[in-house]
Amino acid sequence: xxxxxxxxxxxxxxxxxxxxxxxxxxxxxxxxxxxxxxxxxxxxxxxxxxxxxxxxxxxxxxxxxxxxxxxxxxxxxxxxxxxxxxxxxxxxxxxxxxxxxxxxxxxxxxxxxxxxxxxxxxxxxxxxxxxxxxxxxxxxxxxxxxxxxxxxxxxxxxxxxxxxxxxxxxxxxxxxxxxxxxxxxxxxxxxxxxxxxxxxxxxxx
Amino acid sequence: xxxxxxxxxxxxxxxxxxxxxxxxxxxxxxxxxxxxxxxxxxxxxxxxxxxxxxxxxxxxxxxxxxxxxxxxxxxxxxxxxxxxxxxxxxxxxxxxxxxxxxxxxxxxxxxxxxxxxxxxxxxxxxxxxxxxxxxxxxxxxxxxxxxxxxxxxxxxxxxxxxxxxxxxxxxxxxxxxxxxxxxxxxxxxxxxxxxxxxxxxxxxx
DNA sequence: CGGTGTGAAGCCTTTCACAGCA
DNA sequence: TGCTGTGAAAGGCTTCACACCG
Numbered sequence: 001x002x003x004x005x006x007x008x009x010x011x012x013x014x015x016x017x018x019x020x021x022x023x024x025x026x027x028x029x030x031x032x033x034x035x036x037x038x039x040x041x042x043x044x045x046x047x048x049x050x051x052x053x054x055x056x057x058x059x060x061x062x063x064x065x066x067x068x069x070x071x072x073x074x075x076x077x078x079x080x081x082x083x084x085x086x087x088x089x090x091x092x093x094x095x096x097x098x099x100x101x102x103x104x105x106x107x108x109x110x111x112x113x114x115x116x117x118x119x120x121x122x123x124x125x126x127x128x129x130x131x132x133x134x135x136x137x138x139x140x141x142x143x144x145x146x147x148x149x150x151x152x153x154x155x156x157x158x159x160x161x162x163x164x165x166x167x168x169x170x171x172x173x174x175x176x177x178x179x180x181x182x183x184x185x186x187x188x189x190x191x192x193x194x195x196x197x198x199x200x201x202x203x204x205x
Numbered sequence: 206x207x208x209x210x211x212x213x214x215x216x217x218x219x220x221x222x223x224x225x226x227x228x229x230x231x232x233x234x235x236x237x238x239x240x241x242x243x244x245x246x247x248x249x250x251x252x253x254x255x256x257x258x259x260x261x262x263x264x265x266x267x268x269x270x271x272x273x274x275x276x277x278x279x280x281x282x283x284x285x286x287x288x289x290x291x292x293x294x295x296x297x298x299x300x301x302x303x304x305x306x307x308x309x310x311x312x313x314x315x316x317x318x319x320x321x322x323x324x325x326x327x328x329x330x331x332x333x334x335x336x337x338x339x340x341x342x343x344x345x346x347x348x349x350x351x352x353x354x355x356x357x358x359x360x361x362x363x364x365x366x367x368x369x370x371x372x373x374x375x376x377x378x379x380x381x382x383x384x385x386x387x388x389x390x391x392x393x394x395x396x397x398x399x400x401x402x403x404x405x406x407x408x409x410x
Numbered sequence: 411c412g413g414t415g416t417g418a419a420g421c422c423t424t425t426c427a428c429a430g431c432a
Numbered sequence: 433t434g435c436t437g438t439g440a441a442a443g444g445c446t447t448c449a450c451a452c453c454g
Contacts, residue, residue: 001398002391002395004394004398005388005390005391005394005395006375006391008394009373009374010375023412023413023414024413024414025413030375031375032375032377033446034446034447035413036416036446036447036448036449037445037446037447039413039414039415039416040415040416040446040447042414042415043414043415043416047414047415049413049414049415050413050414050453050454051412051413051414051415051452051453051454052411052412052413052414052453052454053412053413053414053454054412054413054414055414067398067401068394068397068398068401069397069398069400069401069402070394070397074393074397074400076393083292083295083296083297084292084296086288086292087288087289087291087292087293088292088389090288091288091289091389092288093373093389093390094389094390094393096390097390097393097394098397099390099393099397137400138393138396138397138400161400162396162397162399162400163396164392164393164396168214168298169214170211170215170235170236170237172237178396178399178400180392180395180396182387182389182392183210184293184296184298184299184387185210185298185299185301185302185304186207186210186211187369187385187387188279188281188299188302188304188343188369189209189210189213189273189275189302190207190210190385191343191367191368191369191383191385192273192274192275192279192303192304192343192367193206193209193272193273193274194367194383195274195279195342195343195366195367195383196272196273196274197274228434228435228436229435229436230435238424239424239425241424241425241426241427241438242423242424242425244435244436244437244438245424245425245437245438247436247437248436248437248438252436252437254435254436254437255431255432255435255436256430256431256432256434256435256436256437257431257432257433257434257435257436258432258434258435258436259434259435259436260436
């Protein structure tokens with residue numbers, strides 16, 4: 001369920017305010033969705049609310065953490081150390097929630113051996129070894145479009161089962177591998193579309 | 206229509222191969238969607254296909270460009286010049302399609318006056334002036350979560366009607382303003398969810 | 411009372427299937 | 433014959449509305 005991370009964030013916010021209990025309505029507001037939807041989503045995890053009262057914040061945080069698999073660390077490899085790859089490597093938002101960038105890989109021999117923070121950039125051929133030794137479970141593709149499919153193939157071959165693709169290209173993966181994409185140019189084009197048509201309400205996708 | 210950018214990209218790929226005509230099936234493959242969907246989407250722009258033959262590539266590129274508003278330049282301002290903001294400022298993928306980063310803004314006085322590439326970082330208070338003078342139409346929010354809402358408010362107040370939010374926070378905007386969000390931590394959490402549940406097929410969202 | 415849990419309705423998107431035209 | 437354009441069916445997701453319980 002793609003909304004769990006939203007609820008998770010909302011609950012953390014509530015926690016910071018030392019509130020012990022919350023309602024679906026309050027959660028809905030913080031997550032920017034409908035209250036009935038919150039209840040339906042949460043009921044999918046089990047009946048953890050108290051009628052007339054609401055949900056116990058601490059318990060729910062625990063429950064969602066476990067559902068999202070945030071109780072353990074997930075070693076991440078970034079392939080393609082250009083502008084974007086470097087920024088992602090330095091981005092603090094990842095480490096905060098158990099995602100640790102433990103490998104940087106680039107095709108360009110001139111970049112191999114260089115460092116970003118504490119991490120050394122390694123060659124594409126080292127991927128299988130890196131995945132094995134560092135327990136990499138998630139691969140981030142931050143290469144140009146042309147390289148994306150072949151990089152994804154090599155990640156899969158190395159044993160990675162989750163891929164986040166930033167390259168502006170359609171990538172195919174075998175069954176059993178999860179793929180998500182973030183396409184910056186597409187996002188801007190969608191905004192441009194709405195701007196041209198003077199409509200309102202681009203969905204926050 | 207959120208799939209137009211995909212078709213656009215697919216068509217550009219086809220153009221590079223000097224192919225003059227293409228079918229919905231071929232487009233579907235390149236865009237990673239269903240063929241019937243391609244036809245339905247394109248028919249929404251008008252009946253530009255030839256039965257028994259397919260679509261004329263050059264014409265369709267033209268038509269979609271105009272629909273997406275890519276025939277003109279869109280000046281962009283980036284607010285928040287941390288790791289991510291800097292990377293976005295340097296990212297070539299934007300400029301390629303008419304999105305020009307013409308302003309960098311940061312709240313931190315220590316950063317104001319600094320440079321990223323040719324652009325000088327300016328103060329938040331300069332936003333209205335920047336928007337007016339440089340014709341900014343799109344604002345990119347690359348601040349920490351806590352600042353996101355207030356930055357968005359200031360962008361809107363300055364006259365910006367399209368916002369792309371990278372901060373991990375829910376942001377509200379008035380009617381008439383388009384908002385899209387890109388949440389890196391959420392994407393990873395969704396992958397983590399699928400990984401924990403050993404399922405396949407995370408939708409490429 | 412107040413707020414959850416949930417069947418049912420409603421809405422929107424995707425897919426099918428095929429008529430119709432070059 | 434081949435591929436588009438599109439009505440109709442299917443499916444999925446969201447919202448409503450309310451029974452039920454603390």
